[in-house]
Amino acid sequence: HAKRHLRGRTVIFSSELEAEIRSRGVIETLLRTADFDTEMELVFQPIVDSMNEHTVGFEALARWQSPRLGWVSPADFIPAAERIGLIRPLTQALLVRALAAAKTWPDHTRLSFNLSAHDICSPDGILPLIAIIEKSGVTPRRLDFEITETAVTFDFARAQQSIAALKAMGCGISLDDFGTGYSSLSHVHRLPLDKLKIDRSFVADINENPVSHKIIKSLTGLCDDMEIACVVEGVETRAQLDTLRRLGCDFLQGYYFAKPMPGAAIADHLAKDRARLDAAQGAKVVA
Ligand code: C2E
Numbered sequence: 214h215a216k217r218h219l220r221g222r223t224v225i226f227s228s229e230l231e232a233e234i235r236s237r238g239v240i241e242t243l244l245r246t247a248d249f250d251t252e253m254e255l256v257f258q259p260i261v262d263s264m265n266e267h268t269v270g271f272e273a274l275a276r277w278q279s280p281r282l283g284w285v286s287p288a289d290f291i292p293a294a295e296r297i298g299l300i301r302p303l304t305q306a307l308l309v310r311a312l313a314a315a316k317t318w319p320d321h322t323r324l325s326f327n328l329s330a331h332d333i334c335s336p337d338g339i340l341p342l343i344a345i346i347e348k349s350g351v352t353p354r355r356l357d358f359e360i361t362e363t364a365v366t367f368d369f370a371r372a373q374q375s376i377a378a379l380k381a382m383g384c385g386i387s388l389d390d391f392g393t394g395y396s397s398l399s400h401v402h403r404l405p406l407d408k409l410k411i412d413r414s415f416v417a418d419i420n421e422n423p424v425s426h427k428i429i430k431s432l433t434g435l436c437d438d439m440e441i442a443c444v445v446e447g448v449e450t451r452a453q454l455d456t457l458r459r460l461g462c463d464f465l466q467g468y469y470f471a472k473p474m475p476g477a478a479i480a481d482h483l484a485k486d487r488a489r490l491d492a493a494q495g496a497k498v499v500a
Pocket residue numbers: 258273274275276286287288291307327328329359389390413446447448449466467468469473
């Protein structure tokens with residue numbers, strides 16, 4: 214009986230594995246012939262000031278609507294694009310569109326854009342991106358490039374050069390998903406960072422798990438000491454917001470404030486945000 218049970222488990226395991234490998238193959242095959250102009254989209258998620266919940270900028274997040282597979286998560290297709298060598302043209306196509314969107318926003322509204330390992334670690338990988346930024350007419354001071362620790366470890370010397378080139382233009386650099394992967398404080402120490410983005414895994418149980426609370430508390434202290442801004446992603450509840458504000462986090466992002474939205478919804482979001490801030494300030498003046 215045990216043997217049959219064991220055999221059953223083995224079969225289930227290997228067929229799941231096969232399905233996984235097949236679907237990876239399918240994503241790669243369809244991505245090779247995907248028309249980035251029509252199938253790829255960007256949505257934008259607000260990043261807010263923790264003190265007044267006012268939107269200070271948006272993070273651009275890629276979406277793939279495959280005619281064959283339907284909606285595919287960037288967690289699946291970005292790594293696939295990296296594996297098949299398509300990430301650099303994809304990044305370039307997305308950056309052109311993100312900057313075109315940012316150009317229509319108010320001057321002080323920032324754009325955060327995610328870069329992959331290949332974008333910053335291939336020889337001269339950063340040059341086409343710099344050309345795109347220059348051509349866009351968007352002030353580099355309004356831009357933040359998000360880079361994960363895993364991406365910089367790919368080729369640290371080259372990553373440092375790419376980051377230095379972006380910094381020289383006036384762009385900001387954020388270290389994304391901090392606390393996951395091969396985290397190392399030496400990255401914080403050796404890279405010219407403007408922001409540290411604390412991974413959402415620490416936020417989920419911040420009010421239930423004293424360890425998560427302590428980790429965020431010490432990371433905000435680290436950011437203060439290093440004089441870099443602290444951004445926390447994945448804020449889903451009012452209780453999490455209250456705790457993070459108390460811990461001195463500078464900027465917050467998450468479903469509690471807003472889900473990622475299409476570019477067409479941004480003007481309306483900013484108008485409502487402005488009205489809410491004006492009403493709050495009016496109330497303070499009266500009081
Ligand atoms: P990320 O850069 O850490 O982006 C944050 C992710 O958290 C997004 O997932 C966002 O939708 C999700 N998120 C935001 N608020 C909440 C929340 O309150 N709760 C929960 N559970 N999730 C929240 P998304 O859009 O699926 O993107 C996943 C990852 O894919 C991104 O993680 C980023 O690493 C990568 N990615 C997305 N767009 C691009 C891109 O254009 N280029 C590159 N290289 N990577 C991208």
